[in-house]
Amino acid sequence: MAERSIIAIPMGDPAGIGPEITMKSLAKKEIYDVCKPLVIGDTGVIKKAIKIVEADLQVNEITAPAEGKYKFGTVDVINLANIDIDKLEYGQVSAQGGQGAFEYIKKSVELAMAGEVKALATTPINKESLKAAEVPYIGHTEMLEDLAGSDDPLTMFEVNGMRIFFLTRHLSLRDAIGQITKERVHDYLIRCHRALQRLGVQNGRFAVAGLNPHSGEGGLFGREEIDQIKPGIALAVKDGINAAGPVPADSVFFQALNGKYDAVLSLYHDQGHIAAKMTDFHRTISITNGLPFLRTSVDHGTAFDIAGKNIAESTSMEECIKVAAQYAPNFSPNSL
Missing domain, CATH: 3.40.718.10 (Isopropylmalate Dehydrogenase)
Structure with missing residues (x-):
């Protein structure tokens, strides 16, 4: 069996469906069969998401990717501890949500640039929350382009x-x-x-x-x-x-x-x-090329209207992680 790649999953805006669809995905053994998923986020939000989706998962807090267990049933998390869980309101635009989402991506990029993770599988972020936090980017692509020092990613x-x-x-x-x-x-x-x-x-x-x-x-x-x-x-x-x-x-x-x-x-x-979306809406995955690392993404938003209700469909997130795992072994960071 081929060596499984470590895939960083920044959990996205905590007020959106990102944490939920990530936990629903990691509640499926097939994800662990193909990769080593590592969540970059906030432990409090992750534990709350596990309760919402009623998953049988345990959180393993770590400080570096090499410390992860990467075993089905255990969610390895690098905890940035940047969300006041008492002030978290699902479906609401907030500066803490926008700032948190940015910090998860920034940390994921740092790990990828250091070669500690093989790829990023990103969850939804909210443009209004980013603006509320005065984060100077309109979305993922612009953020990744600047953080990675790349030009006009494909x-x-x-x-x-x-x-x-x-x-x-x-x-x-x-x-x-x-x-x-x-x-x-x-x-x-x-x-x-x-x-x-x-x-x-x-x-x-x-x-x-x-x-x-x-x-x-x-x-x-x-x-x-x-x-x-x-x-x-x-x-x-x-x-x-x-x-x-x-x-x-x-x-x-x-x-x-x-x-x-x-x-x-x-x-x-x-x-x-x-x-693409008429072919299969839920399995349409976005891949950003031209970065020094591989990045895949779901192609839907934060779905604030259903966040926190255990309604969100996780098929796109599962596919996002699988596609990252599929291409990661072929991806050479030095082939820009």
Whole structure:
């Protein structure tokens, strides 16, 4: 049996569902079969979450990853002791929640950069709570980028074997179209190729999604494919990238799901998000490439409306940890 990797799990905003879905996940032996999960959080919040989800789990407080037991039935926790449990209100925006969530991620990054954990599997954080705590980041990606000293990390979704990269992320559709240039398509295909190599996928086959209906139908429905996307793909092919397209967006994701391509480059946020989440919402996992360490994440929020009620579905968190465990052995920190 292969050596299990230590996966750091920052527990997320304590007022959200992060602690619950983490405890529900760690109540399943299959997680311990594939990795050594290590929670970075607050012991008081974790113990409360264990009671809420009615799990048969014991907490083992440690100060360093090497001290963990990593045995089913025991939750190894690095306790930052930064939450006043008497003031914790589920479903409420709070500065202590935002500050706590940031500190769990910061500690996890420090452990990853030191090589003490192999990967991060992150839980939801809340943008309003971060703002209340005056944490100067809007979300995980920006936080990780700065803490790790990386530049423009790549987001990749994986669901049922289908991988999707994004040429643009949080932009209006009008602004996203303005970012679709041959230079950017070329650059991203090279970076996506390297990202797949870091994950252990060699000679990856890429498809670039079309922007317009039927990929523009030879210019009848727009010229972006002719003027920018095709030339960008051609430049990447010259550099040895196995890339095809633009492939009409109404068929490319189906083809990738059925094994024709190893990855699809989605041109804008919703194009790829809709394809992934309609395939399997709960098993859509986000992987951040371009960091000095592997990071996977659930692709849902803190769900304040159901936090603390033992309603939250843990499938996405389980999948998040499993994907981190799957790729961690192939991941070389020196292959940026």
